[in-house]
Amino acid sequence: MRAKASPLHHSDATTGTAARTFSIGGQELAAPKAVPGLHLVATPIGNLADVTLRALETLAGVDVIACEDTRITRRLTERYAITAELALYHEHNAAQARPKILERLAQGAAIALVSDAGTPLISDPGFKLVRDVCAAGHAVIAVPGPSSVLSALSVAALPTDRFFFEGFLPAKEHARRARLTELARIDSTLVMFESGNRVQDTLRDLAATMAGRDAAICRELTKLHEEVKRAPVAELAAGADALETRGEFVLVIGPPPDDAGVMGQDALDDLLRVQLARGSVKDAVAHAVELSGRPRREVYARALELAKTIGDGDGED
Helix, strand or coil, X not given: CCCCECCCCCCCCCCCCCCCEEEECCEEEECCCCCCEEEEECECCXXXXXXXXXXXXXHHHCCEEEECCHHHHHHHHHHCCCCCXXXXXXXXXXXXXXXXXHHHXXXXXXXXXXXXXXXXXXXXXXXXXXXXXXXXXXXXXXXXXCCHHHHHHHHCCCCCCCEEEEEECCCCHHHHHHHHHHXXXXXXXXXXXXXXXXXXXXXXXXXXXXXXXXXXXXECCCCXXXXXXXXXXHHHHHCHHHCCCCCEEEEXXXXXXXXXXXXXXXXXXXXXXXXXXXXXXXXXXXXXXXXHCCCHHXXXXXXXXXXXXXXXXXXXX
């Protein structure tokens, strides 16, 4: 049976008579009615088999599932024969949908919030809803499970004792480069999302700001064509043109090396080459001095040497 679409508004949120069940491998299992409140349910990021038993029981036991896209969530509910109603909750309708969710919670409903994939609120809408639900005195229950952030960290072979989650970088080139320059100052592993149509440009921008770091490109995590590439940032950027760009990407950038106070010669050369290919010697030097920790006179002299191998280059003036 198909999960039904719902406008999130019922005169009585607690009087459903439909059987609360789900199915695994053809075996139908009963689910108790979920306790009233907002249940934040993590869903698979790719492989539908990654869903937890508790998540299935919760989705089958709530009165309605609020989701970003009913077509995507329906794949999960149909796979496990869950017949709960589906209602849209995303960034474009959130202002209108939140009051309806709060009204149903006030009537004693149990509502699940899911994202298209992974854990709700992680680069997905939901923060304002959780804030308002808490302010209204209703319960908020976490049902943990899959997360692309943690999955990428676990397979990247990079330090995980401290990490900084950036989410999606700015789409526009200038803003993205500026943000990466700020992130380069953070002494921890960095995790960021990127789309397939921008991942190649982002890798080149990373090479211009963090050339000396190790990194991992994680594509299509948990899916059939999962792929993880591990190499220094500069090497990954050099192979960007040959990168398969279909799918979803998580980029993991290792922390700066222990001697990162002063950038090594090879990393400095990589940084200068990228910058010289994009602009003038003056701009390349200014950028490299800020990131390398080396004296300006030294960086300028090296930039002039490298410029000769790239082309005539622009002068300082």
